[in-house]
Amino acid sequence: MSYQVLARKWRPSTFREMVGQEHVLQALINALDHDRLHHAYLFTGTRGVGKTTVARILAKCLNCDTGVSSEPCGTCASCLEIAEGRCVDLIEVDAASKTKVDDTRELLENVQYAPTRARYKVYLIDEVHMLSTHSFNALLKTLEEPPPHVKFLLATTDPQKLPATILSRCLQFNLKNMLPEQIVAHLAHVLSEEMISYEDQALWLLGRAAAGSMRDALSLTDQAIAFGSGQLTEADVGTMLGTVDLRFVYQILEAVAADQPGELLQVVSQMSEHAPDFEGSLNELINLLHRVAVAQLVPDAVDNGWGDAERVTSLAATFSADDVQLLYQVAINGKRDLPMAGDPRSGFEMILLRMIAFRPQAVIDTEMNEGDFSLAADNTNIAGEVGADAAKKQYPLPDSGSASPKSLVAEAELTPSRAAVTRASSSIRVDEPQLETGRTTQSAHSLDPATSGGTSAAPGPNPGDSAPLQPAVGRLSDLAPGGWAQALEQLGLAGIVHNVASHCELRRIEGTELEFVLDQDNATLFNDGHRDKIRLALENFYGQPLTVTIAVAAVMSETPAARRQRLIEERQHQAVSAIQQDALLQQLMQHFDGELDMDSIRPLDT
Structure with missing residues (x-):
């Protein structure tokens, strides 16, 4: 006997042999066992997931000589004829090759006649979405009220192309892609029965390459057996598939x-x-x-x-x-x-x-030694203050009494190189505090007995001890819920920790206890490590131990992030208003019949 490919040899003959698709099989088995049969079934899903196989097994269940059952005998004449593809009462149609309305009419001419020897005349139409519009119209009436001895089994990979009138006349079952675990388990069973040696990693490569299709998995297995001379190894399968090691x-x-x-x-x-x-x-x-x-x-x-x-x-x-x-x-x-x-x-x-x-550096590390922690804190605070001052000078926030839109446009016209001048001046202003920071750091080291010329050195902190607190930069009594946005900019936080803190609302201050509420819509990446870093930054800024709690809930007031977004929108609104009210621009638009691209307008400080 000639060789039969694995995809055909191991095609399931009963529902019990199917792999996966439990949601479809359970509905069909219960319908068969309780005699609640519909006249038209539509099976949808990608290639190789079992649409045609389920339809053929259902045809066996309907026409088995032992009676309608979810478990056909597989040995009677009807079951054997259906399995071998020679049952005259199972009419299989490839809609891709019979798309014309004349083909459909010819097919439906024999619907009225009783089956030759089986219980039901079953029409199995594969790739039904390929039928033409006129073919669907010819099928509608028969599909809605077929004779009692006729069952329609439709299969398609693209149900979106089917008319709604067809979908409403069928029971639709969507077959899912199979998981790699299901495919690997089935391949292991098949290869064991075929007495072919294999490596587990090779099966996983095949299972993932099949992309949810059992037929593709069995076809790839056939190819891998031929490639590996009768055995499956990870190296051979990887080479065959071209996958990376x-x-x-x-x-x-x-x-x-x-x-x-x-x-x-x-x-x-x-x-x-x-x-x-x-x-x-x-x-x-x-x-x-x-x-x-x-x-x-x-x-x-x-x-x-x-x-x-x-x-x-x-x-x-x-x-x-x-x-x-x-x-x-x-x-x-x-x-x-x-x-x-x-x-x-x-x-x-x-x-x-x-x-x-792009990998970020650690913001605050609780295991840092005392000298490094002090130096990092000083540099962070001074740099934060200098950066904040420079930002305020370069990008002033809008006030209620800010300049009129016309003055903004006039300023832009008179100072075309303002951005370059601002960048140059800001770089000069920042240099002087950086030199002062260096002198401060040097004097701090000279006063530290651990770094002086003496032979004795103070013992370092124990790993379990918390980092020593620095002299207070701010006063905790000045902190209020409404001033959290300004305080945040002085803490020296960066990266995701700053992002978390900017979406927090300072809900309550009681002594040294600070209670924050993190906006629940921005808490996806929040963890306890972020809370600890925020607490350390606050303790370092205010120079005293603090208790910080962060609850995830809906915020009731404006967070720093919301405030920043509001200011951005206000600046954008001012820029748009200034452009729209500019007389020269209006004259140009009227003279040249121009249109203003609103999306291209940006404030001067962006």
Whole structure:
């Protein structure tokens, strides 16, 4: 007997042999067992998920000689004829090749006649969405009220193309794509029965390459068996599919964690020797970052289907949660930009280098030694104050008594190089405080006995002790809920911690207890580490221990982030008003019949 491909040899013959699709099978089994049969069924789903297979099994259930049942015998004449494709009462139609209305009319001419020997005459129309509009119209009346001995089984991969009048006359079942776990388990069973040796990792490669289609998975397995001379190994299957070796993906993340761009480019060079698909490699990197994030937040939920849970857990300990989220976002954005790169490799390398370049430094570390902590705090506070002063001078906020729109336009016309002058002047103003900071730091070190010329040194703080508090920069008594936005800008916070704090509302101050409420719409990435960094910054600024609580709820007043957005909108509104009221611009528009592009208007300070 000639060889039969696995996809045909292992096609299910009963509902019990089906893999997945429980939501469809349960409805059909109950309908058959309780004799609640509809006259028309529509099966939808992507290729290879079992639409035609379910329809043929349903035809067996309807025409089995033992009676209508959800478990056909498989041995009677009707079951054998349907399985072998020679049942005269099962009319299978490929709608893609019979799209004309004449074909449909010819098909429906015999609907009125009783079946030759089976219980029901079953019409199985595959790819029904390919029928023409006139063919659908010819089918409507028969599909709505067919004779009692006729059942219609329709299958399509594109139900959106079906008229609503057809959909309303059918029971619709949507077959889902199968999970890689389901495909791998079925492939393992098939290969064991076929007595073919395999590696588990090879099956996972096939399961993922099948993209939810069991037929594709079995076809790829046939191809892999031929490629590997009767056995399936990870190396052979990876070569056949052209997938990237996952060890390169791990090495990439390890190089990013170690901040080694040279090693990173070396790994990419080794990958290039295997002619990889760089977009596929980026997808693997995105999947690995997702698994690392899961390992950080829900360690018990790490998928060990690849047998690499231990390595994923190790990577999760190497990165912070903030870093993983940032790297994931860089990879997602890079995937969008990759087609615009000069060549795939250079685009892939730029994405990886961007991961290293954009990794944020730690804002505040509770394990810092005393001298480093003092120096970092002083520099942060002074730089924050200087930056705030420079920002106020360069970008003044609008007041209720601000200049009129006309004066804003006039100022823009008279000072075309204002931005350049402002940048130059701001750089000069910042230089002097930086020199003063250096002198302050030097004097502080000279007064510190640990850094003087003496031979004795003060013992360092214990690891469990909290960092020493610095002299107060501000007074806690001056802090009020309404002044939280101004106080935040002096704390020296940055990155995601500053973003979290800017969406917080200072709800209550009682002694040294500060109660914040974080806007629930912006609390996705919030964790206890962010709260601790905010508390440390507040303690360092006010020079005393504080108790800080942050609850996630709906805010009742304006947060710093909302205030900043409001000011931006006010400046934008002023800019639009100034442009619209400019007499010269109105004359130009009227003279040249021009139109004003409102989206192109920007304030002078943006």
